[in-house]
Amino acid sequence: AQSVSQHNHHVILSEAASLELGCNYSYGGTVNLFWYVQYPGQHLQLLLKYFSGDPLVKGIKGFEAEFIKSKFSFNLRKPSVQWSDTAEYFCAVRGDGNKLVFGAGTILRVKS
Amino acid sequence: ETGVTQSPTHLIKTRGQQVTLRCSSQSGHNTVSWYQQALGQGPQFIFQYYREEENGRGNFPPRFSGLQFPNYSSELNVNALELDDSALYLCASSLVDEAFFGQGTRLTVV
Numbered sequence: 341a342q343s344v345s346q347h348n349h350h351v352i353l354s355e356a357a358s359l360e361l362g363c364n365y366s367y368g369g370t371v372n373l374f375w376y377v378q379y380p381g382q383h384l385q386l387l388l389k390y391f392s393g394d395p396l397v398k399g400i401k402g403f404e405a406e407f408i409k410s411k412f413s414f415n416l417r418k419p420s421v422q423w424s425d426t427a428e429y430f431c432a433v434r435g436d437g438n439k440l441v442f443g444a445g446t447i448l449r450v451k452s
Numbered sequence: 453e454t455g456v457t458q459s460p461t462h463l464i465k466t467r468g469q470q471v472t473l474r475c476s477s478q479s480g481h482n483t484v485s486w487y488q489q490a491l492g493q494g495p496q497f498i499f500q501y502y503r504e505e506e507n508g509r510g511n512f513p514p515r516f517s518g519l520q521f522p523n524y525s526s527e528l529n530v531n532a533l534e535l536d537d538s539a540l541y542l543c544a545s546s547l548v549d550e551a552f553f554g555q556g557t558r559l560t561v562v
Contacts, residue, residue: 344494372549376553383553383555383556384553386551389550391549432494438483438507438546440495440497
């Protein structure tokens with residue numbers, strides 16, 4: 341069975357700090373990987389996705405993620421966070437079928 | 453806005469009752485998935501419908517059931533509600549590889 345582990349449940353950063361959110365998944369086959377963001381009071385939105393090819397993928401709002409197959413990881417990064425990045429971030433994997441398996445989420449608070 | 457709309461936005465039900473949640477998918481999307489998001493957790497897959505047929509199911513009991521209509525809208529039905537069914541229920545529609553989520557229905561069972 342697939343599973344996703346997100347390393348930190350709460351992260352607090354100051355504006356302009358760099359961000360890295362960890363994500364590890366458990367699945368032996370070919371996977372599609374996603375990061376979703378949920379801003380306060382809003383729906384889940386796709387930040388970026390990896391299906392194949394270049395393991396460094398760039399998403400919206402300056403986010404990027406690197407797929408490291410040997411480590412079963414798909415960490416999310418942003419060089420300089422803004423107050424508006426305050427949100428909850430979910431890593432998800434799609435393996436068998438079309439279902440998405442989500443991690444528990446990381447709540448990011450950016451202090452202005 | 454994703455074009456995926458869910459109704460109602462909030463709902464309070466009593467234990468043992470039945471509830472129906474509705475989802476209108478984004479135009480042209482023929483696949484609808486339902487997820488349950490309990491407080492402090494990530495969304496958990498309930499089931500998926502593709503062209504009106506159930507096309508995958510997560511680890512949820514049979515009292516969770518669904519329908520998809522010819523216009524690809526969908527319903528989630530939950531019978532014999534339990535307190536642990538209190539959660540945010542999310543609908544996602546997709547055509548190929550990206551799922552678009554609605555804002556969810558917050559269900560509280562008392």
